[in-house]
Amino acid sequence: MSLPAPRVAILGLGAYAPEARITNADLEKLVDTSDAWIVERSGIRERRKAAPEQAASDLGLMAARMALADAGCDPSELEAIYTGTASGDFPFPSTACVMQAKLGCIGGAAFDLTAACAGFLYTVALAHDSIASGRFKRVLCVGTEVLTRITDYNDRGTCILFGDGAGAVVLGPADVPGGHRILHSRIHADGRQGPLLHQPAGGSRNPASHATVDAHDHSIRMEGREVFKFAVRTIPEAVERLLSEAGVKGSDVRWLVPHQMNTRIMQAAGERLGIPPERTMINIDRYGNTSSASIPLVLNEYVKAGKVKKGDLLALVTLGGGLAWATALVEW
Numbered sequence: 165m166s167l168p169a170p171r172v173a174i175l176g177l178g179a180y181a182p183e184a185r186i187t188n189a190d191l192e193k194l195v196d197t198s199d200a201w202i203v204e205r206s207g208i209r210e211r212r213k214a215a216p217e218q219a220a221s222d223l224g225l226m227a228a229r230m231a232l233a234d235a236g237c238d239p240s241e242l243e244a245i246y247t248g249t250a251s252g253d254f255p256f257p258s259t260a261c262v263m264q265a266k267l268g269c270i271g272g273a274a275f276d277l278t279a280a281c282a283g284f285l286y287t288v289a290l291a292h293d294s295i296a297s298g299r300f301k302r303v304l305c306v307g308t309e310v311l312t313r314i315t316d317y318n319d320r321g322t323c324i325l326f327g328d329g330a331g332a333v334v335l336g337p338a339d340v341p342g343g344h345r346i347l348h349s350r351i352h353a354d355g356r357q358g359p360l361l362h363q364p365a366g367g368s369r370n371p372a373s374h375a376t377v378d379a380h381d382h383s384i385r386m387e388g389r390e391v392f393k394f395a396v397r398t399i400p401e402a403v404e405r406l407l408s409e410a411g412v413k414g415s416d417v418r419w420l421v422p423h424q425m426n427t428r429i430m431q432a433a434g435e436r437l438g439i440p441p442e443r444t445m446i447n448i449d450r451y452g453n454t455s456s457a458s459i460p461l462v463l464n465e466y467v468k469a470g471k472v473k474k475g476d477l478l479a480l481v482t483l484g485g486g487l488a489w490a491t492a493l494v495e496w
């Protein structure tokens with residue numbers, strides 16, 4: 165398969181995480197767990213927690229403003245805002261619309277898409293196509309989550325994992341100087357696996373009631389072991405497909421940029437792809453799983469630390485509720 169010449173690039177990147185932390189010691193006080201178990205099974209030591217007055221749009225705006233400044237892009241130039249979130253401000257209006265009002269770029273497109281942890285890379289794929297088709301010249305993609313508001317702190321199988329954060333990129337045409345070209349991207353889902361990772365109540369299937377609140381059914385429910393097995397198989401396969409279609413070998417990839425879901429899953433994927441741990445971006449120890457925010461959050465950390473050099477090939481991969489997964493190959 166020969167791919168068309170790259171037409172779209174990342175022009176700016178930003179990320180934000182709130183200050184407050186939930187440590188493993190904090191969780192030991194809430195559920196029957198231990199720091200040693202959490203570190204060994206997931207790699208997580210602490211996660212961030214939004215302040216009570218912060219919602220997903222507030223975190224997203226912090227990241228968006230950084231990405232816009234990084235791109236040298238005035239908000240008035242934005243023609244669209246695409247947001248991936250599973251914990252938006254409201255069922256509607258969209259978190260993208262809430263952010264649009266605050267950024268002041270009125271009249272362009274703004275919406276959220278539901279692809280859980282794959283949300284951010286889904287927005288990037290969509291923004292890529294919006295720009296490649298000539299529809300838009302500047303699109304803001306945001307992944308933002310306040311997962312601590314939909315986490316059940318009675319459920320030790322999930323509460324150890326999730327944290328809050330946001331990340332954003334500005335995309336534009338590949339001929340803009342300083343851009344990081346998107347060489348290829350793919351989006352996937354297997355809807356049969358939906359019950360493995362879901363939020364049972366709050367939609368039209370199971371509207372909010374006293375019973376749903378009492379049952380904690382507005383929180384994330386997960387068959388962790390099954391998601392783990394699906395991810396260990398699917399993530400490397402998805403990256404192999406991305407790379408083979410782009411004519412790139414695992415050894416050519418400078419950085420694997422995985423969704424921060426579990427250190428063991430990320431390491432297993434790296435091993436199978438021939439990408440050693442020192443070339444795999446990891447910050448799950450300090451942020452936990454931030455769903456759609458996790459890829460821009462870890463990428464921003466490595467870029468701002470000067471670890472990513474011009475020309476480096478980056479393989480981004482994520483998987484989560486849906487089950488939905490996505491990949492992207494970026495030349496930095």
Ligand code: UT7
Binds near residue numbers: 201390391485
């Ligand atoms: O973004 C996508 C979101 N989803 C994920 O990232 C989930 C992927 N899955 C995982 O990361 C892992 O499955 C977990 C970290 C959630 C769990 O690790 P695991 O090695 O798959 O554990 P398990 O669910 O197979 O449970 C093993 C044992 C069980 O006890 P028994 O049945 O063997 O007696 C659990 O009850 O560990 C027990 N357990 C815990 N023990 C201490 C489950 N959670 C905990 C806990 N502390 N927090």
